[in-house]
Structure formats: C-alpha cells, structure tokens
Amino acid sequence: MEQTIVMKGETVQEAIHKALTLMKAEPDEVSIVIVENGGSRFWGLRKVEAVVQVTKKELVPLPDSNQSNTPIKTDSPVQETEACIWIKSGQAVVSSTEQNKPWIAPHPKASIYVNGVLLTGKKQVKKEDSIAIKPHETIRPFTWRLTEAEDGMSASLYVQPEKKVTMQLLDTSPQRHLKLEIKETATVNNSLTEQAVREALTEKMITAGIRESDIKKAVQTLEPGTFTVAEGQRAVEGVDGAIEFFVEVNRSFQSQLKEQPDGKVDYRESGFIPSVEEGTVIAKTSPPLPGTPGKTIKGEPILPKPVKKVIVRIGKGVEMVGENEITALMAGRPYVERRGHTVKIHLLKQYEHHGNVDLKSGNMYFDGDLVVQGSVEELMKVECKGSALVGGTVSGAVVQAGRSIQLKGNVFSSTISSGKMNMMVQEFSQNLLEITEYLMQLEKSLVFLLNEKKVKELSVSQTWAVFRLVAGRKNAPMMEETKQFIQKTARYHTLLDEEWEKLAMRLYKLFLTLPPQTKNVVDYLRETIKAAQQLLEAHQAEEEEEVILQLPYALKARLFSAGSVEVTGSGLYNCFVRSGHTITAADGCIRGGEIYAKQRIQVKSVGSETGVKTVLKTDETGVIEIDEAFEGTVIAIGRRRHSFFHREYKVRALLNKEGHLIIR
Template identity: 30%
Template sequence: MTSVPPVRLFVDGKEVANGTKVSSESAIVWEIDEKPLFEISVSEDKLEAYLTVNRTQRFAWTLKDHPRALHVALRAEEDPSIILETLSLQDILSALEQMNIKMNLDVAAIQTEILRPSRRKVKIAKGKPPVQGQDAQLELFFSETIENVFTEVKGVVDYRNHLNIPTVKRGDVIAQKTPPVEGQAGYDVFGNVLLPRPVKDILIAGKNQHVEITPDFRVIAKKAGRPRVTGNKIKYFDVNTSFVVPGNVDLETGNIVFSGDVIVYGDVMDNMIIESLGNIYVAGSVFNSTLTATGSIAVQGNVIGSNLYSGYFGVLYNRFYNHSKQLIDILEKIVESEKLLRNEISKKNMQVRYGQVMLLIIESKYQQLWGIVKELLGVIASLQSHNSDKENFQQIKAYLELFLQPANLVQTITAPKLEDFMRILREAFMRVALSQESHVQISISQSQNSTLKSNGDILIKKEGIIQCELYSAGNIIFFLDNSVCRGSKLEAGNTISAMHVGGITGVGTSLKAGKKVIVKKMYEGRVIVDRYSLDIFEPVEDKTFDRNNFV
C-alpha cells in the first residue's frame, strides 16, 4: 500500500513513504499534509513582518474509492460542500498578537490580501532602523611625513632653504576636529529598541605655550615651527622648535639632546649621539654614531657603522627614557623597603634619619643606582641651552647630584623630597614617552654596517645597503633600479620592495615581510613571507613573493 500526496499514510504507527505490506490486523491511519491558510514571517533583522495567504478557505477531504487490488494507492480529494475554516481578519490579528508583532501594522494590506490573495509575501508591519551616528573626524593641515627634505639645485644641496620641512606661522590653523554626531535609536516589529553603534570621539590636547584649541575644536599655532601630533587615545598637538647645527656634529659640539627637531647641515662624526623628541635631518653623512628620534630621520648622505632609531624605537632607545625608567623602578623599591625597615627600627625605639635608612638600602641592595644616576647626568649635560624643558631638567640634575654626595643625602633627603623628585622624574619620563609621532619613517641614500629601526617605513633613495640590519613596522622600499641589498637582514611588517638582492659571492641576505616581498633580481638568500620560507640558490628576476605565490 502507498499514498499519493497530499495524503500521508501511517501503518501501525509508522509513516509509509515508499509502500508497505498490510493485513487485516494492520492499523491504518491517513491525514492530509496541506499548508495553513496563512503564514507570517519576520525578516532576519526583525525590521519587517510579512503575510502570505495560501488560501481563504479550508475544505474537508475524502478518500477516493479504489477497487479491490493487491497494490493500492490512497488518493484524496477536497469536498467543497464541507467548509471547515474560513480566513478572517481577526484570525490574522490574533496570530500577530500571539507573536507580539505590533509596530506599524498595515491592516488595509492585510484586508486586501484576504479579499484578493496574491499568494506572495506582503509586508504588513515594519520597524524603524536606528540612524547611525558619525564618528569624530580629525583633519590635519600639515604633512606628517618627510618629503624631499633638502632641495637640490643643479646637483648641489640648497642648504639655505629647507622649506620642504613642514612649518607654520603663529596664528596658522594646523588641525580641525569635527565632533561626533550621536545616532538615533530605532525599534523592530516587536517594539524592541534598536540602539545605534556608539560613536567614537577623538580627544585632542595641546601644549599650552605652543598651541591653542578653540571652542570649535580648531588647533591654532601660537608660535612658528614644525607642527606635529603624537599619542593614540589622546592626540597631543605641539609646534616643535629646531636646533640647527650649521656644520658637523663632533667633539666640539658634543652630543645633542633636544626636545624638538635637530637639523644638521654637515656630517655626524664618529661616536656622536643625537637624541631628538622630534625629527632629525642630516644634510651630510653619519659615521659610527647613534641617532634616536621620536619622529622621523632623514639622512642625505651615507650612513656607516651607525644606529638609527625612529618613532617607537626612538623612544625605546632614548637614553633618558631608559635610565629614568630604571631609576624610577629602583626608587619605588627603595620606598617600599624603607617602610619595612623603618617599621622594624621603630619597634626597637630607635631614632634614625630618613636619609640614613635610604643610604643603607642603596648600599646593601641597589648599588647600581649610582651608575644610572651618572648616566642620567651625562644625558642632561648634553641638553641644548634653549631647551624648553631646561628648568625641569635642572631640578632633576640637582636631585641626581645629591645622590652622588652620601653625606648630604643623609642630611637633606626626606620622604616628601624623594616623592617630589620621583614626581618630576616621572613627568619628564612621560614627556619622552608621549613624544612618539604617528607617521614616521627613516629616509637614507645608502648605508653600510648599520642598524635601522622604525615603526613606520624605511626608504632607501639611492645606492642601497651593504651588511645592514633593517626593521620596519611598515614597508622597506628601494627607489633606484640599480640599488643593491647585500649581506643584510631586512624585516618589514608589510612589504619589502628591493632591486638587486645579494651577489655572486658574499654573505647571504634575508628578506622577511608580513605581506609581500618584491625583487627585481635576487641572486641568493632567503625570503620569508608570513609563515612561509624559501631559500634562493639560483637567480630569480621580477619576482613577487606573497602568501598565494610562494614558489
């Protein structure tokens, strides 16, 4: 026995799909599988409800007679004379109420569909989508990157004119913030409130002496210099002054530590240090020296045996940042140890000076403090005379010198004075940390035996590099078709684009990138992209290595 749809056949409690044998003892039940008179559906976002009227009446079904046979197929037909159910407006409204659909019901559309069914989904209720707000916007009216820092006229660098360094005058608008616009809540067909995505604001602040922020969020320069913005969650605006060295940086000038841009129109000679809380521009070459900048670094000439650190690395390798952090950590431990030791002394009813306890702790546990103090004093001694933070550093210097005079330390240091010193030191430390600029780069012509690290791009404008180590959180780009990259280790968070990599003989070169490595010609070396690695033994030309093309 089988059945013909819409008849469903059940024999002994089990539904029969493909036919089965029956006997006089079999329990046979049948039913009709038909769609309901109407169906209500809701969109995935719950903003719209739909009605589908399948039919307006439901009739009784009767089985068709079938003559005696070995194989019987049950068939049924409707009996129009027996009306079991008639669709009404109230039926649909009741169903909507049970489903809690109540917003903006279109009763007229429901009634029309009952009278003239279209057999299609008809919208009968709708919600209101939330209106999304607008995030705050920050428009900068100055460039954050170095572009052609020194102008060449007939092949000669124009030292007198460095207008390509972004500069502003007093009263110039350097940025404009557009405040966020809050969105408007909506609701779905059930009446549930739909909230818009929270808007993001941008917090801005400025160094009071250098910039003004107006009530309508314009950032205005209060002095001439190079505008800059630092910070992530809070954008700090400042106008940098420049320290200009008309000739070479050498033993005569001494090391340079400056809380602004440093411009050198000559060379940086052997074993010198330039530390800038801004950008460093060098018209000549750099020999066996260290340059750290919380902004960008541009060198017009050659870089030999040197270390160049910009942006995040300019902060990380800044001597004041490092030594002050070490000193703050030690002083915090000394304060805790002093409390414990003084507590033990008080139990014995003994009177001891604060300085005596402190000196005892230093001599017994933290003798490295004196070395750090001397290093910091050396850094402060390199500060340029018109440095804007000179007064604060003079206070730090006075306290540091006290640590090198144990007798005076015992007599003069107190808990409030130590706390004051630590406060001043923390503030100076944070000024360095917050000086890291957002869009930085290192731009050079050529380099040998050097280390370059930047949390932005590294650009090699001319001959190339030999036996160098380069790290960039962004891209490493070689510009000239004949630029070389030999015996070096390069790592970039994004892309490396090189020209002639390696040589017939020599130390192997490694190119590691997060997304892509492009080479014009590579003689030998290793290429790493993401987690894929390939050793090159035979020359390859005009090759791009990425995650999808690594052979």
C-alpha cells in the same frame, strides 16, 4: 456509504494504484483528488511524494459494457470497418474490428484504466474493452504563517490561498489515436481575516510599527505572497566629534631638493618639515552629534552607539582658544599624535645647522626638528626629539631622531635610529604596565593595614613610613625595576613627552625622596596609579604619523627604524637593518649583512656573484619580493628558511595558510 483515504506514492499513478488496491475498488467506483503532484524540488535536490485523496462512492448499476461501447452518432458517419475512438458525454466510445483497432495513450491530467488496469503506455483497444477515464483534481491547501525577523525589526506574513483545480473531459471527434481534451477550472479562496492576523501579532507581542495597508493586502490576496505587516524603526547613528586641520601636519619626502638660482640648496624647501607662524589657527574641533533612538516591533528601544568626543591634549607651543580652536603660540612645526579619539597637538622647534657636525660644533641635542646642511663626522652624535635631515654624509657617527630621518648623503660605519621615540614609548609602556600592577598590589596591602580610621589617627609622615616598609618587603625586584624606569626616563627625557617625566617624578617622590608633608600616602598612591593608567591608555593605539628612514647608500652601518626604511640610491652593503614595517630598495641592491622588516622587503637585487651571504627576514605574515636573487641569498619568513644555490629572478616568498613557505 462513502469511504475516503489519502495515499502517497512516487507518482500520482502509483498513489492511485495503491489506494485502489487497498480499497479493493475499480477506477470507475471512486473519485480522485490530487493533493500533491510530487516530483523534484530545488533543482532536483529534494524529492516530494505525490499525494492523492480517493473516495469510494456508493455502487450504482452500470450499463452493459457492450451498450456503453456501442458506436454513437457523430457529425461524420463511422463505418464499421474503421478503427476509431472518441469521447462522448465523458465516456470513451470505441469502434474496431479484429484487424483494425484504435490507440489510446496515458495523459498527464487524467488516469486511464483499461479493463481495470491503469494505463501506463500506449495501447490498442477494442470495442469490448471497459475504458474508464478519471480526470485529476488538485487542491493547494490554504495556509499562512507569521514570522518575526531575528533582529526584531520586522514581521512577515506569508499567505497561500486555497486553490482547487478541477478537470472536465470534453467530447472529441472519432480518432484513430485518441487525443484527450481536458478543460481546467480553478477556484481560489482566501479565508484569512484581519482579526486572525491581529490575534497572531498580539500572541507574539508585536505592538509597534503595524502596517495596516499590508494586513488588508494579505487578507485580500488571491496569489501566494509575503507581506511585511510590522516594521520597527531603526536607530539613527550619531556622528563622532571631529577635528579639522587648517595647516599641513604630515611630512612629505622629496627625493630631489629644489635648487635656487645661485646653485645653493634650501633644505627648508625639501617638503620634509612643514611649519606655521605664531598666531596661526592650526585646527578646530566640532562636537559630537548624538543619534536618534529606534524601536523594535515589540516596542523595545534601540539605542544608537554612543558618540565620542575628540579629546584634545594641548602640548608645547599651542593653546586652546575658546572651546574648539587650537592656535600656535610660536613658530614651529605642528606635530600631531592620534591615539583613538585622543589627539595631542604641540609645536616642535626647528633648528638649522649650516655646517658640519664635528669637533668644532660638538655633539648636537635638540628638543625639536633638526636640519644639518653639512656632514656628521666620525665619533660625533646628533640627537633630536623631532625629525632630522642631514644634507651630507654620515661617517662613523650616531644619528638618532624621535621621529623620521632623511639622509641626502651616504652612510659609512654609522648607527642611524629613526622613530626612537616610538620604540622607547613601546618599551616604556611595557615597563609601566608592570609597575602599575605593582602599585595596585601595594594599594591593596596598604588599605588593609591603614583603614580610614587608622589614617586619621596617624600623621602624614607616619603613613609614609608604613608605605616605605611595605614597599620594600613586598617585591624587591619590582622596586629595582621602578628605579630603572625613573633613571631611563631622566636619561632619555629629550626623546620623551613631558607626561613621562611628570610620572617619573611622581614615582621618584613616592619611593626615593623625602615624602610630601601635605598629603597622606594612600591618596598620593591612588593619584599616581590614575596618572599611570591614563598614560598607558593614551599610548595604546599606534600613532598615525608614519616614521621613515630614507637614505641613498650605506656601508657597514647599523640602521633602525620604528617605521619603514627607503633606499633611494644604489643600496645597502654589509649592513645590519631592523624595520618595524617595510624595507624598500626598488632600484638598489642589498649585498651582505642581515636585514629584517616586520611586514615586507622589496628589493631589486640581493647577494652577489661571489656568493656573499645575505639574509633577509620578516615575520610570519610578511612578504619578500626580489627581482634578482644571487647564490648565497637566504630568506626567512617566520621560522621557515630558504637558501638560493643559483641565481633566480622575480622571487616572491610568503607563508600559506598551512604555514608552508611558498616561493613564486
């Protein structure tokens, strides 16, 4: 009766040897099938053991060894004095003498046993030796698996047909060194059926996007492969609504103004303030295009991302014509604020002052863009809601603009603030956030005291009396902060949009003036909270328009910019500077004073030969670049500081991932 075992080993020969030892059998008493050759996989990173299947056959009387090794007839006669070995009818035949013996060596496709011992190296044999040669037989088992993609959009079927390789030992001519000739015969069988695949798909609840042609290919293949047997339909994303502008809405800075033939300079040609005429079509909106839903291989719907509509808020000087056209109602500069998908468009008026700002002209306040062709003299103030351009010097004065400022002349002992509106909106937004939370707390308290039944029973004035009582006791500090918010809004109304003024007026009516007689306090409070939340939401995203303060030279000045500071001339001397983005003086110097930029400082020269202290600062993520740093220069990035005690060139400073200051 046959006995079969499966054995593992580091090599095929080791596995066979273990099996023979366990079965107490000789090589010629068994048949051997190599299931796995073993060896290294994945570039030597993984080692796989060899696997063999050894079957012990029923014992059959073997011919006498002397008879099996008796020389046989060949095409060429063999002399008894010759040492040779050959294969005849699957058996090794040896001719040898005491002095001459042929050689036999291991073969990768067969196991060779000499006198029952596995041959592991080259060996001389004689005709009395018992030689058994067992050609290997390998089987690659049949396997298949169905895999679903993580995103549920496809199913892959891997198929490996069974492959059986048998080896046949061929006859050879007599040789002194035996070279085995082995013929390989492979048979492939793919037993996978379409029914089995469909049952597997059903078991995994895969019902959509079945690819019949790939299923047929999978069951017919004779080579290992992967087939996509199901594929979902991906959602087609829609297109958000958009707005297209037909006029220039972004300012551009030109370092040199255009000179006219008569030698005069036209500041309107600086490229600083674009403008439109009445009736000009400023922009058109296009509606969003919804996407197309998809479906997973399990039939589950895949929804595209919701498309967003462009929300246009109409400001001063513009109107909406029809459903999508924005037109100018007057001449002015189009100003656009983008906050997410909300776009506010309004026109800023422009005013051009042809002389100096002095005691004769008085201080200047303008609700729009302002151009001053002359200088701004001592103790004078220029303030505008839009952008400002000054053609002359600014000495001992104050210039504030809600947007950008361009100064053509030098600055002496003055205070300059650009992007004042941006800075104020940030401050006001923080205050309004706290006030809104306070209002929501008041609403909860009020609803607890005044339910719908009580509100109906009380008069409007009585509901307001209850509210004023609760508001005064609930949080006195917040009441004071609300009053300050209302006062600041009134003070800086020239720099703020009208939405802030309208909200401040609602708060004023809510807390500080005689209550409206037409609406109960609960409804009025809820309307105020909604207006505050909408205003906060509208100012969550930063404006896309860049704010810039541009000037050639400043001495003992205080400079503030919500955006960037660009120095176009010789530089800054003993100045105090604050920038929300970058400070650039690529061809200038900074000598003395304290300079801060949130993101980057880039300057040609810092400090002086006399060692005047000059401090440059940025946030932790900032970068400082200096072409020439003198002794006395101090740089600070976040909390890390460094002082220069001798002149250095091409300095670039930043913090690494560990938070250490790196200077290159």
